[in-house]
Amino acid sequence: MATADITAPPREPGLGALLRRNRIDAAITAILLALYAIFIGVRPDVYTSFDIYRAFMTTLPYIGLLALAATFIVTLGEIDLSFPSVMGLSAWVYGTVFLASGSLGLGLLAALLAGAACGLVNGLIVTKIGVPSIVATIGTMFLWRGIVNVLAEGQGIPLVALRDSPLHPWVVGRLPGGIPMQFAWFLVAAAVLALIYRRHVFGSHVLFVGDNAASARMMGIPVDRVKIACFMLMGGAAALAGVVLVSEVTYFWATTGDGFLLPALAAVFIGGTSVFGGRGSIYGTFVGVLIIGSLEAGIVAMGIAGFWTQVIYGLMITVSVCIYALIMRRAG
Amino acid sequence: MTTGTPLVELRDVHVSFGRVHVLRGVSLAIRRGEVVALVGDNGAGKSTLIKVITGLHRPTRGELLIRGEPVRLRSVADARERGIETVYQERALADQQALWRNVFAGRELRTFLGFMDVRRQRAETERLLRTRMGFTSRAITVDSDVSSLSGGEKQGVAIARALHFEAELIILDEPTMGLSLKETDKVLDFVRRVAAEGRSVAIIDHNILHVHAVADRFVVLDRGQVAGVFEKPQISRDDLVAMMVSLHETGQMGGADGHR
Numbered sequence: 001m002a003t004a005d006i007t008a009p010p011r012e013p014g015l016g017a018l019l020r021r022n023r024i025d026a027a028i029t030a031i032l033l034a035l036y037a038i039f040i041g042v043r044p045d046v047y048t049s050f051d052i053y054r055a056f057m058t059t060l061p062y063i064g065l066l067a068l069a070a071t072f073i074v075t076l077g078e079i080d081l082s083f084p085s086v087m088g089l090s091a092w093v094y095g096t097v098f099l100a101s102g103s104l105g106l107g108l109l110a111a112l113l114a115g116a117a118c119g120l121v122n123g124l125i126v127t128k129i130g131v132p133s134i135v136a137t138i139g140t141m142f143l144w145r146g147i148v149n150v151l152a153e154g155q156g157i158p159l160v161a162l163r164d165s166p167l168h169p170w171v172v173g174r175l176p177g178g179i180p181m182q183f184a185w186f187l188v189a190a191a192v193l194a195l196i197y198r199r200h201v202f203g204s205h206v207l208f209v210g211d212n213a214a215s216a217r218m219m220g221i222p223v224d225r226v227k228i229a230c231f232m233l234m235g236g237a238a239a240l241a242g243v244v245l246v247s248e249v250t251y252f253w254a255t256t257g258d259g260f261l262l263p264a265l266a267a268v269f270i271g272g273t274s275v276f277g278g279r280g281s282i283y284g285t286f287v288g289v290l291i292i293g294s295l296e297a298g299i300v301a302m303g304i305a306g307f308w309t310q311v312i313y314g315l316m317i318t319v320s321v322c323i324y325a326l327i328m329r330r331a332g
Numbered sequence: 333m334t335t336g337t338p339l340v341e342l343r344d345v346h347v348s349f350g351r352v353h354v355l356r357g358v359s360l361a362i363r364r365g366e367v368v369a370l371v372g373d374n375g376a377g378k379s380t381l382i383k384v385i386t387g388l389h390r391p392t393r394g395e396l397l398i399r400g401e402p403v404r405l406r407s408v409a410d411a412r413e414r415g416i417e418t419v420y421q422e423r424a425l426a427d428q429q430a431l432w433r434n435v436f437a438g439r440e441l442r443t444f445l446g447f448m449d450v451r452r453q454r455a456e457t458e459r460l461l462r463t464r465m466g467f468t469s470r471a472i473t474v475d476s477d478v479s480s481l482s483g484g485e486k487q488g489v490a491i492a493r494a495l496h497f498e499a500e501l502i503i504l505d506e507p508t509m510g511l512s513l514k515e516t517d518k519v520l521d522f523v524r525r526v527a528a529e530g531r532s533v534a535i536i537d538h539n540i541l542h543v544h545a546v547a548d549r550f551v552v553l554d555r556g557q558v559a560g561v562f563e564k565p566q567i568s569r570d571d572l573v574a575m576m577v578s579l580h581e582t583g584q585m586g587g588a589d590g591h592r
Contacts, residue, residue: 011475021475199448200446200448201446201447201448202446204433204440207429207433208426208433208438211429212425214424215422216426218418218420218422218424219424219437220412221437278426
């Protein structure tokens, strides 16, 4: 057989083949569409108006940024429980540096450095000391939050002055049509991270390490460096989420970040990323964020009492992960 | 058999881990285009010897020469750069990843900013698939996950991957372990083809029959030393087996220091 004329074989064309290759992405999309069909069916007045989507676009990006980065951590077969605390610590750094310097840009930079530094510590504890990530990040979850409480003395910080910064509209301003700037950033982050996940050497290394760390090591992939980089990415994303949140509400609470842990991880798991590592999807996480982020408002708008929210949350998550487990079992 | 400078040569190599003296003055040459089998009981030092050549262990004493030049390998990557590839017993594949990712794991082809050249990786994998692995009969494509392959096919992928990077010496660590008879034949066939291309192979295998079928030369290790080197015509399969058995027995009688 001649070897020179063998070229890249085309993937099987057509929509059917595309769906078959990405069964889980297809399933999550179907779940989103079904959910919105119900919302629109029950409350067409609310769901055909743009207002509710504008509201979603304001609040989704916080969970969104966290969930996108957490997808890399979960793909490694690791977990990070400390990111809400990192978000709080970075938000404090952001507010404090801003008030001290009057510069939003400097505050943002300092917050990112603080977030990445927290991630570096998490990564070093996991890789160099060998503490399992679920244990290590329970420890640092308390540690970072404790540091925030000590530094802020449990107090909030009013940050209304942020609105006067020329950079403020770049962070949380409104685009034409009232689309919040943070939603645009979230879209950009999702697109860039999806490319990295699927097409960059780093993404490929994350998948390989999560699939089989021993093999990755034998193939010369720097396993520890890949893991540390993912924890730093998580820390940086938590810092960004903190910066965006504080900039939107112009107030820092010592509890900033609390309550984001489970929704963000739920979005990752609904999106079909495997807790065993080695398999996942940024697209799935993106759709998972849309679902998790619009569920509560949707339930309330449908006239169901707010305390049903958790039941429906729970059902959504449990049913979707069961569907994925069945899909994967069938795929063998 | 080719002559001239050996591809890889060990001169009086010692390796100790703390007080345990695993290799005690091993000298050995691997020539171009030959298949060398390393045989010996568990703990004879086969794996340690292999790891010296692949850059995982450094000799405590003695010299390693590649193409006649003394070298100090610091890592697996170092050895690879010099054309030495290892196919590990565990095969070093990731089950849930596509073949095109597995073949290039750790040395991806890049375009810009560290992005992978996916098109070329798929094309090269396709070429390997069709020409090296001979996966023409089944519905295996470059996008197939490794988990959909049989044990023999996985071994084929691991060996083909080693070949792709222009290795001059391929080290196979227990390549037929856990394979069916038919798959074993395939792997042994592979070894013969590699040697026919003028590349060298060093093979460790517990199964003397498999080794005897493909090797040109046998290096018998016993408790960290070379107990004998035999060209294939000099030694029959039965003699080789008999020798292994007798070494095993003296090793047992030799007592505690025989095992590691």
